[in-house]
Amino acid sequence: MVYKKKVQLDLNSMNYLKFFRNLFLILFTSPLFSQLSSDECLEKLSIFAESAKIKNYQAAYEPWKIVLDNCPTLNLATYQYGELILKDFIKKSSTEEEKTKYLNDLLSLYDQWVENFPVRKGVRQEGKIYSNKGQAMLDNGVKDKSLIYDTFDYAFKKDPVSFTNPKSLAYYFQTGYDLYKDGNKINLETLFEKYEELTEKFELLKTNISKNIDIILKKEESGTPLTSREVRNKKIYDTNSNAVSAYLKLIDQLIAKEATCDILIPLYSKNFEQNKNNPIWIRRAAGRLDGKECSDNPLFVTLVEQLHKLEPSADSAYYLGILNDKQGNFDEALKYYQESVSLQTDNYKKANILFKISVKFKNAGRRVSARNYAEQALSFQPSMGKAYILIAGMYADSANGCGDTQFKKQAVYWLAAQTAQKAGRVDASLKTLSARTVAAYNGRAPSKTDIFTKGNQGTTISFTCWIRRSIKVPNL
Numbered sequence: 001m002v003y004k005k006k007v008q009l010d011l012n013s014m015n016y017l018k019f020f021r022n023l024f025l026i027l028f029t030s031p032l033f034s035q036l037s038s039d040e041c042l043e044k045l046s047i048f049a050e051s052a053k054i055k056n057y058q059a060a061y062e063p064w065k066i067v068l069d070n071c072p073t074l075n076l077a078t079y080q081y082g083e084l085i086l087k088d089f090i091k092k093s094s095t096e097e098e099k100t101k102y103l104n105d106l107l108s109l110y111d112q113w114v115e116n117f118p119v120r121k122g123v124r125q126e127g128k129i130y131s132n133k134g135q136a137m138l139d140n141g142v143k144d145k146s147l148i149y150d151t152f153d154y155a156f157k158k159d160p161v162s163f164t165n166p167k168s169l170a171y172y173f174q175t176g177y178d179l180y181k182d183g184n185k186i187n188l189e190t191l192f193e194k195y196e197e198l199t200e201k202f203e204l205l206k207t208n209i210s211k212n213i214d215i216i217l218k219k220e221e222s223g224t225p226l227t228s229r230e231v232r233n234k235k236i237y238d239t240n241s242n243a244v245s246a247y248l249k250l251i252d253q254l255i256a257k258e259a260t261c262d263i264l265i266p267l268y269s270k271n272f273e274q275n276k277n278n279p280i281w282i283r284r285a286a287g288r289l290d291g292k293e294c295s296d297n298p299l300f301v302t303l304v305e306q307l308h309k310l311e312p313s314a315d316s317a318y319y320l321g322i323l324n325d326k327q328g329n330f331d332e333a334l335k336y337y338q339e340s341v342s343l344q345t346d347n348y349k350k351a352n353i354l355f356k357i358s359v360k361f362k363n364a365g366r367r368v369s370a371r372n373y374a375e376q377a378l379s380f381q382p383s384m385g386k387a388y389i390l391i392a393g394m395y396a397d398s399a400n401g402c403g404d405t406q407f408k409k410q411a412v413y414w415l416a417a418q419t420a421q422k423a424g425r426v427d428a429s430l431k432t433l434s435a436r437t438v439a440a441y442n443g444r445a446p447s448k449t450d451i452f453t454k455g456n457q458g459t460t461i462s463f464t465c466w467i468r469r470s471i472k473v474p475n476l
Helices: 002-028 038-053 057-070 077-091 096-116 126-139 145-158 166-181 188-221 228-256 261-275 279-291 298-310 314-326 330-343 347-363 367-380 385-397 406-426 428-444 448-454
Strands: 460-462 470-472
Touching: 038 057, 038 077, 057 077, 077 096, 096 126, 126 145, 126 166, 145 166, 166 188, 166 228, 188 228, 188 261, 188 279, 188 347, 228 428, 261 279, 261 298, 279 298, 279 314, 298 314, 314 330, 314 347, 330 347, 347 367, 347 385, 367 385, 385 406, 385 428, 406 428, 406 448, 406 470
Parallel strands: none
Antiparallel strands: 460 470
Protein backbone atom coordinates (compact mmCIF):
# COMPACT_ATOMS: atom_id res chain seq x y z
CA MET A 1 0.00 0.00 0.00
CA VAL A 2 2.81 2.37 0.86
CA TYR A 3 4.55 1.71 -2.46
CA LYS A 4 1.48 2.25 -4.49
CA LYS A 5 0.75 5.44 -2.65
CA LYS A 6 4.24 6.73 -3.36
CA VAL A 7 3.94 5.93 -7.03
CA GLN A 8 0.60 7.71 -7.11
CA LEU A 9 2.23 10.82 -5.61
CA ASP A 10 4.99 10.77 -8.18
CA LEU A 11 2.50 10.49 -10.99
CA ASN A 12 0.53 13.41 -9.60
CA SER A 13 3.72 15.46 -9.29
CA MET A 14 4.57 14.76 -12.92
CA ASN A 15 1.09 15.85 -14.00
CA TYR A 16 1.38 19.02 -11.96
CA LEU A 17 4.81 19.82 -13.43
CA LYS A 18 3.50 19.25 -16.95
CA PHE A 19 0.49 21.48 -16.23
CA PHE A 20 2.58 24.38 -14.90
CA ARG A 21 5.12 24.04 -17.71
CA ASN A 22 2.36 24.35 -20.29
CA LEU A 23 0.79 27.23 -18.37
CA PHE A 24 4.14 29.02 -18.28
CA LEU A 25 4.55 28.62 -22.04
CA ILE A 26 1.02 29.94 -22.70
CA LEU A 27 1.17 32.91 -20.36
CA PHE A 28 4.70 34.14 -20.50
CA THR A 29 4.99 34.02 -24.25
CA SER A 30 1.72 35.97 -24.71
CA PRO A 31 1.75 39.76 -25.37
CA LEU A 32 0.43 40.39 -21.86
CA PHE A 33 3.58 39.07 -20.24
CA SER A 34 6.01 40.28 -22.89
CA GLN A 35 5.58 43.78 -21.53
CA LEU A 36 8.39 45.51 -19.72
CA SER A 37 8.62 45.45 -15.96
CA SER A 38 7.53 48.60 -14.13
CA ASP A 39 11.17 49.52 -13.45
CA GLU A 40 12.07 49.10 -17.12
CA CYS A 41 9.08 51.20 -18.15
CA LEU A 42 10.09 53.97 -15.74
CA GLU A 43 13.63 53.86 -17.06
CA LYS A 44 12.47 54.23 -20.68
CA LEU A 45 10.08 56.99 -19.62
CA SER A 46 12.93 58.90 -18.00
CA ILE A 47 15.10 58.49 -21.11
CA PHE A 48 12.53 59.76 -23.62
CA ALA A 49 11.34 62.56 -21.34
CA GLU A 50 14.86 63.95 -20.94
CA SER A 51 15.37 63.95 -24.71
CA ALA A 52 11.93 65.42 -25.43
CA LYS A 53 12.50 68.24 -22.92
CA ILE A 54 15.39 69.50 -25.01
CA LYS A 55 13.42 68.86 -28.22
CA ASN A 56 15.65 66.01 -29.33
CA TYR A 57 12.63 64.15 -30.64
CA GLN A 58 14.71 61.79 -32.78
CA ALA A 59 16.40 60.36 -29.70
CA ALA A 60 13.14 60.35 -27.78
CA TYR A 61 11.15 58.36 -30.33
CA GLU A 62 12.34 54.77 -29.74
CA PRO A 63 12.13 54.71 -25.92
CA TRP A 64 8.82 56.63 -26.11
CA LYS A 65 7.37 54.06 -28.54
CA ILE A 66 8.45 51.21 -26.25
CA VAL A 67 6.67 52.82 -23.30
CA LEU A 68 3.54 53.52 -25.36
CA ASP A 69 3.36 49.94 -26.65
CA ASN A 70 4.21 48.20 -23.37
CA CYS A 71 3.05 50.53 -20.56
CA PRO A 72 0.30 52.76 -22.00
CA THR A 73 -1.16 53.60 -18.58
CA LEU A 74 2.15 54.45 -16.90
CA ASN A 75 2.19 58.22 -17.14
CA LEU A 76 0.38 61.15 -18.80
CA ALA A 77 3.76 62.32 -20.11
CA THR A 78 3.69 59.47 -22.64
CA TYR A 79 0.87 61.29 -24.44
CA GLN A 80 1.95 64.87 -23.82
CA TYR A 81 5.45 64.26 -25.17
CA GLY A 82 4.17 61.77 -27.73
CA GLU A 83 2.08 64.49 -29.33
CA LEU A 84 5.16 66.72 -29.66
CA ILE A 85 7.33 63.89 -30.96
CA LEU A 86 4.87 62.81 -33.65
CA LYS A 87 4.12 66.38 -34.74
CA ASP A 88 7.86 66.90 -35.19
CA PHE A 89 8.15 63.69 -37.22
CA ILE A 90 5.19 64.72 -39.39
CA LYS A 91 6.78 68.12 -40.01
CA LYS A 92 10.11 66.58 -40.99
CA SER A 93 8.74 63.70 -43.08
CA SER A 94 10.54 63.41 -46.40
CA THR A 95 7.74 61.57 -48.23
CA GLU A 96 3.96 61.73 -48.25
CA GLU A 97 3.84 58.06 -47.25
CA GLU A 98 6.01 58.73 -44.22
CA LYS A 99 3.91 61.75 -43.24
CA THR A 100 0.71 59.70 -43.49
CA LYS A 101 2.17 57.00 -41.24
CA TYR A 102 3.08 59.42 -38.48
CA LEU A 103 -0.20 61.30 -38.83
CA ASN A 104 -2.12 58.07 -38.37
CA ASP A 105 0.03 57.34 -35.32
CA LEU A 106 -0.81 60.79 -33.94
CA LEU A 107 -4.54 60.37 -34.49
CA SER A 108 -4.38 56.96 -32.83
CA LEU A 109 -2.44 58.50 -29.95
CA TYR A 110 -5.31 60.92 -29.23
CA ASP A 111 -7.72 57.98 -28.98
CA GLN A 112 -5.39 56.15 -26.58
CA TRP A 113 -4.96 59.37 -24.62
CA VAL A 114 -8.71 59.63 -24.01
CA GLU A 115 -8.89 55.94 -23.17
CA ASN A 116 -6.10 56.01 -20.60
CA PHE A 117 -6.01 59.60 -19.29
CA PRO A 118 -9.40 61.26 -19.88
CA VAL A 119 -9.02 63.25 -16.65
CA ARG A 120 -6.17 65.41 -15.41
CA LYS A 121 -6.08 66.70 -11.83
CA GLY A 122 -9.75 65.92 -11.46
CA VAL A 123 -10.73 67.82 -14.63
CA ARG A 124 -12.09 66.15 -17.77
CA GLN A 125 -9.91 66.52 -20.87
CA GLU A 126 -11.88 64.77 -23.65
CA GLY A 127 -12.92 68.03 -25.29
CA LYS A 128 -9.36 69.30 -25.40
CA ILE A 129 -7.90 66.02 -26.67
CA TYR A 130 -10.47 65.40 -29.40
CA SER A 131 -10.38 69.03 -30.54
CA ASN A 132 -6.60 68.64 -30.86
CA LYS A 133 -7.25 65.56 -32.97
CA GLY A 134 -9.58 67.53 -35.26
CA GLN A 135 -7.03 70.33 -35.52
CA ALA A 136 -4.27 67.84 -36.38
CA MET A 137 -6.39 66.52 -39.26
CA LEU A 138 -7.00 70.04 -40.49
CA ASP A 139 -3.39 71.17 -40.13
CA ASN A 140 -2.09 68.15 -42.03
CA GLY A 141 -4.31 68.28 -45.08
CA VAL A 142 -6.95 65.64 -44.33
CA LYS A 143 -9.53 66.22 -47.08
CA ASP A 144 -12.57 64.72 -45.40
CA LYS A 145 -14.31 67.85 -44.02
CA SER A 146 -17.18 65.79 -42.69
CA LEU A 147 -14.81 63.66 -40.59
CA ILE A 148 -13.02 66.75 -39.28
CA TYR A 149 -16.32 68.44 -38.41
CA ASP A 150 -17.59 65.30 -36.67
CA THR A 151 -14.41 65.15 -34.60
CA PHE A 152 -14.75 68.78 -33.49
CA ASP A 153 -18.49 68.29 -32.95
CA TYR A 154 -17.95 65.22 -30.79
CA ALA A 155 -15.36 67.11 -28.72
CA PHE A 156 -17.71 70.07 -28.23
CA LYS A 157 -20.74 67.95 -27.31
CA LYS A 158 -18.82 65.46 -25.18
CA ASP A 159 -16.87 67.98 -23.12
CA PRO A 160 -17.34 71.67 -24.06
CA VAL A 161 -15.63 72.87 -20.87
CA SER A 162 -12.14 71.74 -21.90
CA PHE A 163 -12.61 72.63 -25.59
CA THR A 164 -11.11 76.11 -25.24
CA ASN A 165 -8.60 76.56 -28.07
CA PRO A 166 -9.92 79.61 -29.99
CA LYS A 167 -8.30 78.48 -33.23
CA SER A 168 -9.98 75.06 -33.08
CA LEU A 169 -13.31 76.61 -32.09
CA ALA A 170 -13.14 78.93 -35.09
CA TYR A 171 -12.19 76.15 -37.51
CA TYR A 172 -14.91 73.97 -36.07
CA PHE A 173 -17.31 76.62 -37.35
CA GLN A 174 -15.33 77.17 -40.57
CA THR A 175 -15.56 73.45 -41.38
CA GLY A 176 -19.29 73.46 -40.66
CA TYR A 177 -19.69 76.55 -42.85
CA ASP A 178 -17.84 74.82 -45.69
CA LEU A 179 -20.14 71.80 -45.39
CA TYR A 180 -23.15 74.12 -45.48
CA LYS A 181 -21.86 75.87 -48.62
CA ASP A 182 -21.23 72.47 -50.22
CA GLY A 183 -24.84 71.48 -49.46
CA ASN A 184 -23.55 68.64 -47.32
CA LYS A 185 -24.82 67.68 -43.87
CA ILE A 186 -25.53 71.14 -42.44
CA ASN A 187 -28.53 73.33 -43.19
CA LEU A 188 -28.87 77.05 -42.53
CA GLU A 189 -30.69 76.61 -39.22
CA THR A 190 -28.01 74.27 -37.88
CA LEU A 191 -25.36 76.74 -39.02
CA PHE A 192 -26.98 79.57 -37.05
CA GLU A 193 -27.39 77.36 -33.99
CA LYS A 194 -23.73 76.43 -34.15
CA TYR A 195 -22.77 80.08 -34.54
CA GLU A 196 -24.78 81.04 -31.44
CA GLU A 197 -23.25 78.22 -29.39
CA LEU A 198 -19.72 79.12 -30.40
CA THR A 199 -20.25 82.85 -29.96
CA GLU A 200 -21.41 82.19 -26.40
CA LYS A 201 -18.31 80.03 -25.89
CA PHE A 202 -16.04 82.81 -27.17
CA GLU A 203 -17.79 85.34 -24.91
CA LEU A 204 -17.17 83.04 -21.95
CA LEU A 205 -13.47 82.80 -22.88
CA LYS A 206 -13.28 86.60 -23.18
CA THR A 207 -14.94 87.03 -19.79
CA ASN A 208 -12.54 84.61 -18.11
CA ILE A 209 -9.55 86.43 -19.61
CA SER A 210 -11.01 89.82 -18.62
CA LYS A 211 -11.45 88.70 -15.02
CA ASN A 212 -7.75 87.85 -14.82
CA ILE A 213 -6.70 91.08 -16.54
CA ASP A 214 -8.95 93.19 -14.30
CA ILE A 215 -7.25 91.85 -11.17
CA ILE A 216 -3.91 93.00 -12.56
CA LEU A 217 -5.28 96.37 -13.74
CA LYS A 218 -6.68 97.13 -10.30
CA LYS A 219 -3.32 96.32 -8.76
CA GLU A 220 -1.54 98.59 -11.25
CA GLU A 221 -3.99 101.42 -10.59
CA SER A 222 -3.39 101.12 -6.85
CA GLY A 223 0.30 101.80 -7.47
CA THR A 224 1.41 98.36 -6.31
CA PRO A 225 4.23 96.94 -8.47
CA LEU A 226 3.44 93.70 -10.27
CA THR A 227 5.42 90.57 -9.47
CA SER A 228 7.44 88.96 -12.26
CA ARG A 229 4.84 86.20 -12.42
CA GLU A 230 2.03 88.74 -12.81
CA VAL A 231 3.95 90.52 -15.59
CA ARG A 232 4.40 87.19 -17.35
CA ASN A 233 0.75 86.25 -16.84
CA LYS A 234 -0.43 89.61 -18.20
CA LYS A 235 1.48 88.93 -21.43
CA ILE A 236 -0.20 85.53 -21.67
CA TYR A 237 -3.63 87.05 -21.03
CA ASP A 238 -2.97 89.72 -23.67
CA THR A 239 -1.93 87.06 -26.20
CA ASN A 240 -5.02 84.98 -25.44
CA SER A 241 -7.24 88.06 -25.66
CA ASN A 242 -5.85 88.84 -29.12
CA ALA A 243 -6.42 85.25 -30.26
CA VAL A 244 -10.01 85.10 -29.00
CA SER A 245 -10.86 88.45 -30.62
CA ALA A 246 -9.24 87.50 -33.94
CA TYR A 247 -10.97 84.12 -34.23
CA LEU A 248 -14.33 85.51 -33.09
CA LYS A 249 -13.98 88.09 -35.86
CA LEU A 250 -13.38 85.24 -38.32
CA ILE A 251 -16.65 83.47 -37.55
CA ASP A 252 -18.49 86.82 -37.46
CA GLN A 253 -17.26 87.51 -40.98
CA LEU A 254 -18.44 84.10 -42.16
CA ILE A 255 -21.92 84.37 -40.68
CA ALA A 256 -22.30 87.94 -41.92
CA LYS A 257 -22.53 86.56 -45.46
CA GLU A 258 -25.62 84.56 -44.50
CA ALA A 259 -27.17 86.58 -41.64
CA THR A 260 -29.10 89.30 -43.43
CA CYS A 261 -32.57 90.44 -42.44
CA ASP A 262 -33.94 88.94 -45.68
CA ILE A 263 -32.63 85.53 -44.61
CA LEU A 264 -33.11 85.71 -40.84
CA ILE A 265 -36.72 86.88 -40.70
CA PRO A 266 -38.21 84.11 -42.91
CA LEU A 267 -36.06 81.50 -41.14
CA TYR A 268 -37.08 82.53 -37.61
CA SER A 269 -40.70 83.09 -38.65
CA LYS A 270 -40.86 79.55 -40.01
CA ASN A 271 -39.36 78.04 -36.85
CA PHE A 272 -41.06 80.23 -34.24
CA GLU A 273 -44.09 78.03 -33.63
CA GLN A 274 -42.06 74.94 -32.80
CA ASN A 275 -39.67 76.95 -30.60
CA LYS A 276 -42.08 79.40 -28.96
CA ASN A 277 -41.65 77.73 -25.56
CA ASN A 278 -37.86 77.54 -25.83
CA PRO A 279 -36.40 80.65 -24.15
CA ILE A 280 -32.86 79.86 -25.32
CA TRP A 281 -33.93 79.74 -28.98
CA ILE A 282 -36.01 82.92 -28.62
CA ARG A 283 -33.22 84.81 -26.86
CA ARG A 284 -30.71 83.86 -29.57
CA ALA A 285 -33.14 84.76 -32.36
CA ALA A 286 -33.93 88.14 -30.80
CA GLY A 287 -30.24 88.81 -30.26
CA ARG A 288 -29.41 87.99 -33.87
CA LEU A 289 -32.20 90.26 -35.19
CA ASP A 290 -31.02 93.06 -32.93
CA GLY A 291 -27.40 92.53 -33.91
CA LYS A 292 -28.24 92.72 -37.62
CA GLU A 293 -30.47 95.81 -37.18
CA CYS A 294 -33.62 93.80 -37.97
CA SER A 295 -35.44 94.94 -34.84
CA ASP A 296 -37.95 97.05 -36.83
CA ASN A 297 -39.66 93.89 -38.02
CA PRO A 298 -42.87 92.76 -36.22
CA LEU A 299 -41.22 89.38 -35.62
CA PHE A 300 -38.82 91.06 -33.20
CA VAL A 301 -41.81 92.33 -31.18
CA THR A 302 -43.30 88.83 -31.10
CA LEU A 303 -40.02 87.30 -29.96
CA VAL A 304 -39.43 89.87 -27.23
CA GLU A 305 -42.94 89.68 -25.81
CA GLN A 306 -42.85 85.88 -25.78
CA LEU A 307 -39.41 85.84 -24.13
CA HIS A 308 -40.54 88.21 -21.38
CA LYS A 309 -43.65 86.09 -20.85
CA LEU A 310 -41.69 82.83 -20.61
CA GLU A 311 -38.68 84.05 -18.70
CA PRO A 312 -38.51 87.66 -17.50
CA SER A 313 -34.81 88.33 -17.48
CA ALA A 314 -32.07 90.87 -18.12
CA ASP A 315 -32.21 89.95 -21.82
CA SER A 316 -35.97 90.30 -22.20
CA ALA A 317 -35.99 93.61 -20.30
CA TYR A 318 -33.20 94.91 -22.55
CA TYR A 319 -35.12 93.97 -25.70
CA LEU A 320 -38.26 95.64 -24.33
CA GLY A 321 -36.12 98.73 -23.91
CA ILE A 322 -35.18 98.52 -27.58
CA LEU A 323 -38.84 98.22 -28.58
CA ASN A 324 -39.76 101.34 -26.64
CA ASP A 325 -36.73 103.14 -28.06
CA LYS A 326 -37.94 102.33 -31.58
CA GLN A 327 -41.40 103.69 -30.70
CA GLY A 328 -39.98 106.91 -29.29
CA ASN A 329 -40.90 106.03 -25.69
CA PHE A 330 -37.49 107.03 -24.33
CA ASP A 331 -38.48 107.19 -20.64
CA GLU A 332 -40.12 103.78 -20.84
CA ALA A 333 -37.09 102.44 -22.70
CA LEU A 334 -34.75 103.72 -19.99
CA LYS A 335 -36.88 102.04 -17.34
CA TYR A 336 -36.48 98.68 -19.11
CA TYR A 337 -32.77 99.23 -19.67
CA GLN A 338 -32.26 99.90 -15.98
CA GLU A 339 -34.38 96.86 -15.12
CA SER A 340 -32.16 94.80 -17.40
CA VAL A 341 -29.07 95.93 -15.50
CA SER A 342 -30.64 95.25 -12.10
CA LEU A 343 -31.79 91.75 -13.12
CA GLN A 344 -28.33 90.74 -14.25
CA THR A 345 -26.25 89.26 -11.42
CA ASP A 346 -23.03 88.58 -13.33
CA ASN A 347 -20.85 91.71 -13.33
CA TYR A 348 -19.37 91.01 -16.76
CA LYS A 349 -22.76 90.45 -18.36
CA LYS A 350 -23.94 93.57 -16.55
CA ALA A 351 -21.03 95.50 -18.08
CA ASN A 352 -21.99 94.21 -21.52
CA ILE A 353 -25.60 95.35 -21.11
CA LEU A 354 -24.45 98.77 -19.87
CA PHE A 355 -22.22 99.13 -22.92
CA LYS A 356 -25.06 98.22 -25.27
CA ILE A 357 -27.25 100.84 -23.59
CA SER A 358 -24.41 103.33 -23.97
CA VAL A 359 -24.28 102.64 -27.71
CA LYS A 360 -28.04 103.13 -27.98
CA PHE A 361 -27.78 106.54 -26.28
CA LYS A 362 -24.80 107.53 -28.42
CA ASN A 363 -26.71 106.69 -31.59
CA ALA A 364 -29.63 108.76 -30.29
CA GLY A 365 -27.30 111.74 -29.77
CA ARG A 366 -27.64 111.60 -25.97
CA ARG A 367 -23.93 111.83 -25.21
CA VAL A 368 -24.05 112.51 -21.48
CA SER A 369 -26.16 109.41 -20.90
CA ALA A 370 -23.99 107.41 -23.29
CA ARG A 371 -20.83 108.33 -21.37
CA ASN A 372 -22.48 107.64 -18.02
CA TYR A 373 -23.45 104.13 -19.09
CA ALA A 374 -20.02 103.50 -20.64
CA GLU A 375 -18.34 104.54 -17.40
CA GLN A 376 -20.69 102.29 -15.42
CA ALA A 377 -19.69 99.43 -17.73
CA LEU A 378 -16.03 100.16 -16.97
CA SER A 379 -16.74 100.09 -13.25
CA PHE A 380 -17.83 96.46 -13.62
CA GLN A 381 -15.22 95.52 -16.22
CA PRO A 382 -12.12 97.76 -16.20
CA SER A 383 -10.69 95.88 -19.19
CA MET A 384 -13.56 96.89 -21.50
CA GLY A 385 -11.43 98.91 -23.89
CA LYS A 386 -14.25 99.46 -26.37
CA ALA A 387 -15.97 101.71 -23.81
CA TYR A 388 -12.97 104.06 -23.90
CA ILE A 389 -13.06 104.05 -27.72
CA LEU A 390 -16.74 104.97 -27.65
CA ILE A 391 -16.22 107.86 -25.20
CA ALA A 392 -13.18 109.12 -27.13
CA GLY A 393 -15.20 109.11 -30.35
CA MET A 394 -17.93 111.22 -28.77
CA TYR A 395 -15.33 113.73 -27.54
CA ALA A 396 -13.79 114.00 -30.99
CA ASP A 397 -17.19 114.42 -32.65
CA SER A 398 -17.96 117.30 -30.27
CA ALA A 399 -14.81 119.33 -30.93
CA ASN A 400 -16.47 122.10 -32.92
CA GLY A 401 -19.10 122.69 -30.26
CA CYS A 402 -16.86 122.61 -27.19
CA GLY A 403 -14.78 125.76 -27.27
CA ASP A 404 -15.05 129.50 -27.86
CA THR A 405 -11.73 129.65 -29.72
CA GLN A 406 -10.19 127.53 -32.44
CA PHE A 407 -7.43 126.47 -30.06
CA LYS A 408 -9.90 125.22 -27.44
CA LYS A 409 -11.93 123.39 -30.05
CA GLN A 410 -8.83 121.60 -31.26
CA ALA A 411 -7.76 120.91 -27.66
CA VAL A 412 -10.71 118.54 -27.33
CA TYR A 413 -8.72 116.11 -29.49
CA TRP A 414 -6.08 115.83 -26.76
CA LEU A 415 -8.78 114.61 -24.40
CA ALA A 416 -10.08 112.24 -27.05
CA ALA A 417 -6.55 110.90 -27.65
CA GLN A 418 -5.89 110.37 -23.94
CA THR A 419 -9.17 108.48 -23.59
CA ALA A 420 -8.54 106.30 -26.66
CA GLN A 421 -5.07 105.48 -25.38
CA LYS A 422 -6.59 103.83 -22.31
CA ALA A 423 -8.34 101.33 -24.57
CA GLY A 424 -5.07 99.83 -25.80
CA ARG A 425 -3.67 99.75 -22.28
CA VAL A 426 -6.51 97.69 -20.82
CA ASP A 427 -7.38 95.53 -23.86
CA ALA A 428 -4.54 94.04 -25.89
CA SER A 429 -6.88 93.18 -28.77
CA LEU A 430 -7.46 96.94 -29.27
CA LYS A 431 -3.82 98.07 -29.21
CA THR A 432 -3.59 98.59 -32.96
CA LEU A 433 -6.93 100.38 -33.19
CA SER A 434 -6.10 102.43 -30.12
CA ALA A 435 -2.71 103.53 -31.49
CA ARG A 436 -4.22 104.44 -34.86
CA THR A 437 -7.04 106.40 -33.21
CA VAL A 438 -4.68 108.24 -30.86
CA ALA A 439 -2.45 109.25 -33.77
CA ALA A 440 -5.46 110.54 -35.72
CA TYR A 441 -6.75 112.63 -32.80
CA ASN A 442 -3.32 114.02 -31.94
CA GLY A 443 -2.97 115.00 -35.59
CA ARG A 444 -6.03 117.25 -35.22
CA ALA A 445 -4.96 118.75 -31.89
CA PRO A 446 -3.03 122.07 -31.65
CA SER A 447 0.51 121.84 -32.99
CA LYS A 448 3.67 122.83 -31.12
CA THR A 449 3.63 126.05 -33.12
CA ASP A 450 0.08 126.75 -31.93
CA ILE A 451 1.11 126.17 -28.32
CA PHE A 452 4.19 128.38 -28.69
CA THR A 453 2.15 131.15 -30.30
CA LYS A 454 -0.46 131.06 -27.54
CA GLY A 455 2.18 130.71 -24.87
CA ASN A 456 -0.10 128.55 -22.77
CA GLN A 457 1.92 125.36 -22.29
CA GLY A 458 1.12 123.59 -19.02
CA THR A 459 -2.16 125.46 -18.50
CA THR A 460 -5.49 123.72 -17.98
CA ILE A 461 -8.39 124.08 -20.40
CA SER A 462 -11.88 123.28 -19.16
CA PHE A 463 -14.68 122.38 -21.54
CA THR A 464 -18.04 123.85 -20.54
CA CYS A 465 -20.09 121.89 -23.08
CA TRP A 466 -21.58 118.46 -22.25
CA ILE A 467 -18.06 117.08 -21.82
CA ARG A 468 -17.45 118.92 -18.52
CA ARG A 469 -13.86 117.72 -18.41
CA SER A 470 -10.49 119.47 -18.61
CA ILE A 471 -7.16 118.88 -20.31
CA LYS A 472 -3.67 120.13 -19.65
CA VAL A 473 -1.83 121.77 -22.54
CA PRO A 474 1.37 119.78 -23.20
CA ASN A 475 4.73 121.33 -22.33
CA LEU A 476 7.01 122.09 -25.24
